[in-house]
Amino acid sequence: MSDDLLVKNVRPMAGADVDILVTGGIIRRLTRGIEAPAGASVVDGQHGIVLPAFVDGHIHLDKTYWGLPWRPHEAGPTVRERIENERRLRRLLDLKIDVQVERLARQAISRGTLHIRNHVDIDTEIGLRNFQGVMAARDRLKDAVSIQVVAFPQSGVVTRPGTAELLDRAVKEGAHLIGGIDPAGLDQDPKGQLDIVFGIAGRYGVGIDIHLHDGGALGAFQMRLIAERTRALGLAGKVSISHAFCLGQLDESELGPMLDLLVDNRIAIMTHGPGDRPVPPLARLRAAGVTVFSGSDAIRDAWTPFGTADMLERAMLLAWRNGFRTDELLHATLDVVTRGGARVLGLEGYGLDVGCRADFVVVSGETLAELVVARPTRAWVISGGRVVARDGECIL
């Protein structure tokens, strides 16, 4: 057998039937009636729809209890209580981080996700242990899934001396971005945390992705601080804000200028379509020109029992929380979980065109919009021209 793959009878983006020929991990031809080269593997797509691989732009692989016995949620409702509870459980459970990362990454692969941005916990208690676990698993899985790593100060930066140095070290040792979290709400010092985070980004030339749960005016205040620093340091296009619940709370007089600020500084917004927090208005953001991406966020961990690592389900939740009903808006959610994420992660060769990397998903369905509401089992997941999942099961 060669490494060639011929996927027959599939409909890219729900269009007309074609065959897709992959050689060397790249889509080489995309037309009807391709003859299989000698030795090629052949897959019959049975008129399934082809989408480019999903991009999970915000996940916490290193936190998850995936694959372990059920653990009832027991944390209090505040971010601070959840952090403290997680730290307690971390000591108690002593998880093998690389094993957990790999378990959940395989689940994501089974759902068609082949590109991930992972926020890895770094604090003065665990040091770089989670980071090293993620990097080890990332290396093992690198032929199937790409994992971008954000050095994430889950327990705060300013309020936890020593964290800044650890973040610096993580980036020096290969983390792709520097993270942050509620500079005001958690660290009580927005200027202090942002100076540290942007300082590290400047020092190593990496991007930034900041968790911002703080709502209303407090959230908006910090978004402006982030935008100012992005402009001052010439980081346009390299900064993301995750959650940004406050965008779902601003009135029109504030929202318009805020979106302008995001567009001017090419700051991307990650929303997972939260169930019980305000939702950034997805259609409005996209119409204004803001790049929106999405992710699973926490999955079956100390923060939440929820989550399936399924970005098609995530598209449904985004649509449902935003009141989307038309095909056009349902398609927008698919764009968010595919091309939106690819743009933010800077993926090269992403897409379904000839010359793109052969990372795609085949699912049974009639239209793109139907995929969002019905979320069918992924029939085939192809990574770099190799079958990595079949009928919802990862076969790595």
Place this chain on the structure above:
Amino acid sequence: MSDDLLVKNVRPMAGADVDILVTGGIIRRLTRGIEAPAGASVVDGQHGIVLPAFVDGHIHLDKTYWGLPWRPHEAGPTVRERIENERRLRRLLDLKIDVQVERLARQAISRGTLHIRNHVDIDTEIGLRNFQGVMAARDRLKDAVSIQVVAFPQSGVVTRPGTAELLDRAVKEGAHLIGGIDPAGLDQDPKGQLDIVFGIAGRYGVGIDIHLHDGGALGAFQMRLIAERTRALGLAGKVSISHAFCLGQLDESELGPMLDLLVDNRIAIMTHGPGDRPVPPLARLRAAGVTVFSGSDAIRDAWTPFGTADMLERAMLLAWRNGFRTDELLHATLDVVTRGGARVLGLEGYGLDVGCRADFVVVSGETLAELVVARPTRAWVISGGRVVARDGECIL
């Protein structure tokens, strides 16, 4: 073969393994190590969890395009625009109502729903055609699923003369309840619509289930009108309010007295956990003693492209929209989609005790809470002791 059924190695409500012996459609024994009677069918439950059958307490089977080619959503955002668009499509598509009802009911069965309350459209254009279609399908499916029918004036009552008489006739011809819809927001005459609806209920001794989308103070005003009439006519325990978005908008000074009013008049609340409307606070309602039930609402019809008729998914959506994370609260959502609905629908012999009707679902999983977040395929669905679905497929 006899009609006896022995389900081996299952865990009722995620408890210890037992066998369940069913004869004559009734659960007769529920203990370990039951020997199969001669001629009995035997099912190996493989340590799956057993739940009582799901109750879909609010669905619109007669509206659905389930099983038809994908139809992009095209209605405007208001209730009135959606009603007019639906009427237009009804003329255009000329659906076979009984066929559509049966299609979607089979989907519901495949997901473990065996008891349904259906709001059937009645207006001056279609008359009782949808009602008759539902009644015909109901009759065909009656051995597998129970369907309670609400005569529902989708297009309004006061504003559409002739509707009151049709509703009256539907109830006379066998509808089990009389419905209503936004007496203020749609009919512009809360007193007028409620007098008609309660008049029919009084005349025939049937229950009432009113759609109330109107929000805030306008919704609360109508809830008080409904409660007054419930008390005056001695209808406590026979009235439900569906949606009641306003309960998710009232401040504490209004919410407490409103819940007291609901409890005093034993008015049940149906919430489907809406994605982009305020959510009645489920835990608060239950703690106050209000009976809460749930349903799929519209499914793939002129109102919405969403919906799967899966009440386990509905439990997830309820939990997620209410910010539920603990096992206790996740269990509450399961109670809402099973026993809550059974109480409101007045189902006799419902449950998993000896003597109950053998209507239950077997799913693979570790804990009850896990079922809510993971929503596994229904391995077996048993209706009156007969297997009606297997591995997610209706086999009627």
